[in-house]
Amino acid sequence: MVHRTAAGAREAVIQQLRDVGLRVTGPRLEVLQVLSAGGHLDVEALTAAARERLGTLTSQAVYDMLRHFLDTGLVTKFERPGFPAVFEIAGQPHQHALCVECGRVENVEHEIPIPPEKALKGWRTESAEIIFKGLCPDCRKA
Known part of the structure; x- marks a missing residue:
């Protein structure tokens, strides 16, 4: 099992953003770090978790980021009938x-x-x- 330090995990997320041609910003970095921690999060849960560290962040900003992340293949979206869609870091097919x-x-x-x-x-x-x-x-x- 590979254990990453917080600094190492942060650098990995920065590199992911650069690899797909997205500018590294504090909000993008934070949202991707929250998703990298694992799990399946809807926009509201993702916004709340990232907001705890950033102080301010709107759901609309998160929607915009997720659209870019989806377009570049950084994240995937899972539709849940009757519930809000959830997002996760793209990885091995499952x-x-x-x-x-x-x-x-x-x-x-x-x-x-x-x-x-x-x-x-x-x-x-x-x-x-x-x-x-x-x-x-x-x-x-x-």
Whole structure:
């Protein structure tokens, strides 16, 4: 397991921004650092977490940053029916488990089955996604 120092993690995020051609700003750096800590955050949770360190930050500014991050491939977006979308740092392909009660999202390492060619005649499949839906441990206890 690789452990990064706070300074090392900060430098990695700065390099990510530079690699995709985005200017390094305090708010961009903070939002990416919050996302780099892991988890799936909606815009409001992301704004609140980044605001704790920055002092001021609007949800609209975070929406704008996320649009740039999505366009450059730095982050991915996961739509949750009935709940706000959540974002995470782009990484290795993976699947998700979604709690239908509280909206909690967890990453799941699972291979995607390849559909038989007969099932999608004439199609060129570019990606596939499996979403496991159910109740998370906390909602099952409640």
